[in-house]
Amino acid sequence: MAKLKLAIYWAAGCGGCDVAILDTNEGLLKIAEIADIVLWPVATDHKYEEIEKMADGAIDICLINGGVRNSENEHMTKLLRAKSKIVVAMGACAHQGGIPGLANLFTKETVLNRAYRETPSTENPDGILPVQRFSAQEGELIIPEFYNTVLPTAAVVDVDYFMPGCPPAIHQVAAVVDIIAKGDLPPKGAVIGASDKTLCDECTRPKEDRKVKKFYRPHEIIFDNQKCFLDQGIICLGPATRGGCGNRCTVKSNMPCRGCYGPAPKVHDQGTKFLSALASVIDSNDPAEINSIVSQIADPVGTFYRFGLAASYLRRKRSNEKN
Ligand code: SF4
Numbered sequence: 001m002a003k004l005k006l007a008i009y010w011a012a013g014c015g016g017c018d019v020a021i022l023d024t025n026e027g028l029l030k031i032a033e034i035a036d037i038v039l040w041p042v043a044t045d046h047k048y049e050e051i052e053k054m055a056d057g058a059i060d061i062c063l064i065n066g067g068v069r070n071s072e073n074e075h076m077t078k079l080l081r082a083k084s085k086i087v088v089a090m091g092a093c094a095h096q097g098g099i100p101g102l103a104n105l106f107t108k109e110t111v112l113n114r115a116y117r118e119t120p121s122t123e124n125p126d127g128i129l130p131v132q133r134f135s136a137q138e139g140e141l142i143i144p145e146f147y148n149t150v151l152p153t154a155a156v157v158d159v160d161y162f163m164p165g166c167p168p169a170i171h172q173v174a175a176v177v178d179i180i181a182k183g184d185l186p187p188k189g190a191v192i193g194a195s196d197k198t199l200c201d202e203c204t205r206p207k208e209d210r211k212v213k214k215f216y217r218p219h220e221i222i223f224d225n226q227k228c229f230l231d232q233g234i235i236c237l238g239p240a241t242r243g244g245c246g247n248r249c250t251v252k253s254n255m256p257c258r259g260c261y262g263p264a265p266k267v268h269d270q271g272t273k274f275l276s277a278l279a280s281v282i283d284s285n286d287p288a289e290i291n292s293i294v295s296q297i298a299d300p301v302g303t304f305y306r307f308g309l310a311a312s313y314l315r316r317k318r319s320n321e322k323n
Pocket residue numbers: 012013014015016017018065066090091092093094098099165166167168
């Protein structure tokens with residue numbers, strides 16, 4: 001049987017999804033058995049031009065991790081869509097915009113100022129910012145255009161499957177490779193490498209549905225290592241998040257869920273779903289007291305939409321900038 005052609009690409013992400021693929025260890029041999037890798041910037045030296053010269057649909061499967069934050073991300077995402085039969089948005093950044101999507105709370109000017117002028121570790125006395133074109137003696141240097149808004153992959157191209165997680169759990173990466181090897185692909189648009197339950201449904205920490213008057217960050221309280229975090233007033237996104245990660249935070253690492261597997265099944269907006277779960281644990285009917293309890297929550301947008309702001313109903317903070 002002819003081997004599949006497989007492309008793996010990183011756009012606006014951190015590289016952790018590529019490491020998750022590497023972490024399948026001997027699973028990589030299985031990938032090599034079934035597929036020839038035609039692009040994988042983190043691990044191979046293929047050039048973009050090689051992809052540009054391919055016929056449309058020549059690549060069987062493309063795993064894209066990272067959303068679209070600049071013109072190179074957009075060009076490669078569109079190019080790989082055209083050249084691939086199947087596109088999988090892999091990881092929270094491609095699926096929902098991920099952590100980089102939180103930059104949608106700011107304009108690109110604010111982001112660039114912060115990164116190049118304001119951070120304590122930056123030495124830039126002349127306040128120089130990157131320019132897209134620069135003429136040097138050796139010729140003109142061009143870098144990608146930095147966009148104002150981070151977009152998930154599906155906002156730019158048609159995506160066949162979504163594989164959530166930051167990064168996807170290793171056992172799920174291996175499971176997806178298996179699905180691909182068997183050609184046993186689910187209906188278009190499906191979320192693969194995850195479960196059809198909420199994380200709470202899969203969590204083994206006993207939940208007593210207790211009401212709380214105060215919310216804590218994990219370092220502000222000595223919490224019970226066995227009981228449900230939310231029952232103890234610690235924000236845990238489990239009620240609004242898709243399961244399938246193997247409880248790697250809540251049970252294996254004794255830390256609350258931050259929501260990287262994206263909205264639970266049948267939920268469109270993870271943050272609003274979590275707000276409704278939060279309302280049900282607050283121990284008060286008095287609007288002023290409820291307001292005071294909720295106002296203790298630090299960084300609400302970064303807490304409720306940590307991985308999904310760019311794909312949420314909010315998408316970004318309002319800005320007059322193009323894109
Ligand atoms: S989903 Fe997480 S691990 Fe993957 S690229 Fe984004 S930040 Fe990195």
